[in-house]
Amino acid sequence: xxxxxxxxxxxxxxxxxxxxxxxxxxxxxxxxxxxxxxxxxxxxxxxxxxxxxxxxxxxxxxxxxxxxxxxxxxxxxxxxxxxxxxxxxx
Amino acid sequence: xxxxxxxxxxxxxxxxxxxxxxxxxxxxxxxxxxxxxxxxxxxxxxxxxxxxxxxxxxxxxxxxxxxxxxxxxxxxxxxxxxxxxxxxxxxxxxxxxxxxxxxxxxxxxxxxxxxxxxxxxxxxxxxxxxxxxxxxxxxxxxxxxxxxxxxxxxxxxxxxxxxxxxxxxxxxxxxxxxxxxxxxxxxxxxxxxxxxxxxxxxxxxxxxxxxxxxxxxxxxxxxxxxxxxxxxxxxxxxxxxxxxxxxxxxxxxxxxxxxxxxxxxxxxxxxxxxxxxxxxxxxxxxxxxxxxxxxxxxxxxxxxxxxxxxxxxxxxxxxxxxxxxxxxxxxxxxxxxxxxxxxxxxxxxxxxxxxxxxxxxxxxxxxxxxxxxxxxxxx
Numbered sequence: 001x002x003x004x005x006x007x008x009x010x011x012x013x014x015x016x017x018x019x020x021x022x023x024x025x026x027x028x029x030x031x032x033x034x035x036x037x038x039x040x041x042x043x044x045x046x047x048x049x050x051x052x053x054x055x056x057x058x059x060x061x062x063x064x065x066x067x068x069x070x071x072x073x074x075x076x077x078x079x080x081x082x083x084x085x086x087x088x089x090x
Numbered sequence: 091x092x093x094x095x096x097x098x099x100x101x102x103x104x105x106x107x108x109x110x111x112x113x114x115x116x117x118x119x120x121x122x123x124x125x126x127x128x129x130x131x132x133x134x135x136x137x138x139x140x141x142x143x144x145x146x147x148x149x150x151x152x153x154x155x156x157x158x159x160x161x162x163x164x165x166x167x168x169x170x171x172x173x174x175x176x177x178x179x180x181x182x183x184x185x186x187x188x189x190x191x192x193x194x195x196x197x198x199x200x201x202x203x204x205x206x207x208x209x210x211x212x213x214x215x216x217x218x219x220x221x222x223x224x225x226x227x228x229x230x231x232x233x234x235x236x237x238x239x240x241x242x243x244x245x246x247x248x249x250x251x252x253x254x255x256x257x258x259x260x261x262x263x264x265x266x267x268x269x270x271x272x273x274x275x276x277x278x279x280x281x282x283x284x285x286x287x288x289x290x291x292x293x294x295x296x297x298x299x300x301x302x303x304x305x306x307x308x309x310x311x312x313x314x315x316x317x318x319x320x321x322x323x324x325x326x327x328x329x330x331x332x333x334x335x336x337x338x339x340x341x342x343x344x345x346x347x348x349x350x351x352x353x354x355x356x357x358x359x360x361x362x363x364x365x366x367x368x369x370x371x372x373x374x375x376x377x378x379x380x381x382x383x384x385x386x387x388x389x390x391x392x393x394x395x396x397x398x399x400x401x402x403x404x405x406x407x408x409x410x411x412x413x414x415x416x417x418x419x420x421x422x423x424x425x426x427x428x429x430x431x432x433x434x435x436x437x438x439x440x441x442x443x444x445x446x447x448x449x450x451x452x453x454x455x456x457x458x459x460x461x462x463x464x465x466x467x468x469x
Contacts, residue, residue, distance in 0.1 A: 001246055002309040003187055003284060006296040 020070035022085040024063060030082035033058040037074035037083060043067055046074060091266050091332070098228030098258040101265040102193060102251075103128035105235035107137055108273040111191075112162035112280075115142040115153035119172040120205045121255030122195030126167045147172035151179035151190075158188040159294050161285035163239065166190065169255060170197035173211045184219025184310065186295045189242030189249070189280070191235070192220070196357070196408075197255040198443040206444020207255040208408035209357065213385070213417055219310050221249040221317055222386040224356040228253075228263045230336055233328065236273050240324050243280050245317040256444065257358040268332060276331055318387045337381065340389040343396055345371060346378025351402040351459050352433075354380045354393070354422055359406065359447050366452035377456055382418070393425035403433045404459045406452075406469075408441040415466070436465040 026037075035051035038044065038061055048062040063074075075083040094101065103125045106114070114133070116126035133141030140157075144150045150166045158164040168176065173194065183190050194212045198204045212222060221241060225231040231253040238249040253259065268276075286294065298306055318340060325339025336342055344360075345367050346352050353363055360381040370377045380396045382389075397403055403426070407418040415423075419437035426432055438455055441447040451469070458465060 001187060001313060002306050004185065004294070004296045004298060004306060005284065006293045008291045008293040010293075 015066045017066045017068050020068060020088055022070045022072065022087055023065065024068065024070065024072065024074050024083045025086050026061060026063065027082040027084070028060045030080050031060055032080055033060060034079060035061070036077045036079060037061050040073050040077045042071065042073060043069070091268055091272060093264055093266050095262060095264050096267075097124060097260055097262050098231055098253065098265070099124035099195070099260065100128050101228050101232040101267050102235060102253070103132070104267045105232045105273075106165055106193065107132045108268060108270045109236055109239045109277055110163065110270070110273075111138060111165045113140045113142065113154070113157035113164045114138055114166065115144055115150045115157065115164070116167045117144050117147050117150050117172060119147070119169045121197055121207070121259045122167050122169040122193060124259065125193050125195065129165075129167065147175040148179055151176040151183065154190045155179060155183055155186065155188060155295075158183070158190050159186065159286050161280070161282050163243075163280040164188075164190045165193065167193040167195075169195040170199055170205075170211045173215060174199060177215070180215055180218045180220065182295060183248045185306065187246040189239070189246055189282075191238045191242055192248065192250045193235070194250050194252040195255040195259040196252050204443040205255075207257055208442045208444070209252070210409050210442075212250055212252045213409035215250070216386050216417065219247065219314060220386065221245075221247055221314070221321065221384070223249065223251055223321075223383055224385060225251065225253040225258065225383075226336075226358055226360050226381060228258050228261060228265045229334065231258055232265055232267055233332065233334055233336075236268060236277050237324050237328050240277050241317070241321055244324065245313060245320050247313065247317055252357070254358040266334070272332070276328060314387045318384065318389055321384055336383055338392065340382075340384040340392050341396060342381040342383060344379040344381060346380055346396065348376060349378030350376040350400060351404075351456065352378045352380055352397065352400045353404045353406055353452070353455060353459070354382065354418070355406040356382045356385065356418070357408070359408070359441060359452070362447060362449045363406075363452045365449045366456060369449070369453065370456055375456070385418070388421050388425075390421075390425040393422060394429060397422075397426050397433060398429055399431070400433045402459045402462060403435045404438055404455055405435065406438045406440065406455060408439075410439050410442075419466075434462055434464050436463075438465070438467060438469045440469040
């Protein structure tokens with residue numbers, strides 16, 4: 001009998017960031033730490049804003065480029081347009 | 091064992107209870123509602139460990155999959171649109187090799203909306219990898235329940251116990267319901283080889299790449315075909331223990347051994363067909379009935395053997411495949427294809443959406459068959 005069983009948690013090993021054709025870059029001079037990007041990131045690759053705190057006590061968002069697929073949702077929802085999608089080039 | 095004059099649904103529910111399921115997950119739907127309702131009241135009385143009242147049938151089957159994967163003996167009850175809503179999870183249950191038992195009160199599919207009996211709901215799911223047993227009366231449906239759990243757990247495949255909506259679900263009959271102690275002797279506790287366990291984490295129902303997917307389906311196909319033997323064995327074992335048998339466990343031959351003209355069918359209509367056979371036999375006509383009990387896996391060799399030497403065969407079914415030959419007919423044709431002298435095999439589709447099939451109607455079918463011409467018609 002064949003069973004479709006696998007070791008769990010293997011998605012961590014698959015660095016989906018390599019699928020990306022554009023990378024989101026956050027301009028911390030414009031960022032207001034509202035946390036919209038963190039809230040909307042479908043992966044979720046954006047962390048660290050700490051939305052539970054008052055705006056002046058929050059941190060800038062951190063993007064995990066190992067798993068970010070470059071979908072651009074963060075750039076789209078950013079109310080101050082501080083996230084730019086920059087083409088990946090080597 | 092207690093003989094009760096009881097509705098088919100209630101006897102089946104009691105049989106389910108006596109199999110000591112760990113989890114029942116159901117959403118009530120006509121005409122199988124009374125089975126779910128009775129299971130819920132068993133739970134309320136502390137006689138079933140867990141009953142999940144889900145918000146819809148896709149959730150019922152999904153809850154069953156989760157519970158079964160965690161090592162629970164699991165059951166659900168449904169009919170018609172409910173089963174259609176389960177569809178994708180029905181395939182998952184088989185693909186994950188989970189021995190879930192589904193009690194099916196057979197009913198038509200919309201549209202037009204209709205709550206009455208035919209087999210289209212479960213016949214539609216025939217390709218999903220579930221073993222399907224079709225019962226003739228309340229007693230057989232009740233007896234099929236402990237067998238279903240035992241078969242499912244022996245071959246790691248899910249099993250449907252199908253019985254006709256209203257004709258059996260709501261008919262009051264004297265039924266012997268096997269007791270808890272008796273079932274205990276027949277059905278060992280469920281001890282799956284693999285189950286979800288926090289100490290040994292695993293992902294079940296994983297995806298398979300193109301190189302492997304077909305291997306899984308091939309394995310499932312082989313095990314499905316091989317399960318026919320187990321269905322028979324477990325039926326025989328039950329018969330020995332409880333004194334009730336249903337043909338060979340895969341099909342029943344009623345006065346058909348020396349018959350020239352044989353009707354093939356399934357389910358409750360076979361009660362009327364047997365009466366029609368008796369009436370025609372009394373007049374000296376050599377007629378018989380072959381009642382299929384197992385639709386999946388399909389017992390090709392047993393059907394071929396039962397039809398060997400017959401001149402005329404008619405297949406009556408309450409199912410169809412729109413734009414093609416009806417499913418049961420197609421299988422019987424295939425089963426008879428290699429017979430040395432092939433009988434004339436006709437197809438009759440009828441009894442859809444609760445359209446009554448009386449003894450008189452069955453006599454008409456034997457009359458049509460007597461002409462010796464191949465017919466493919468809806469009656």
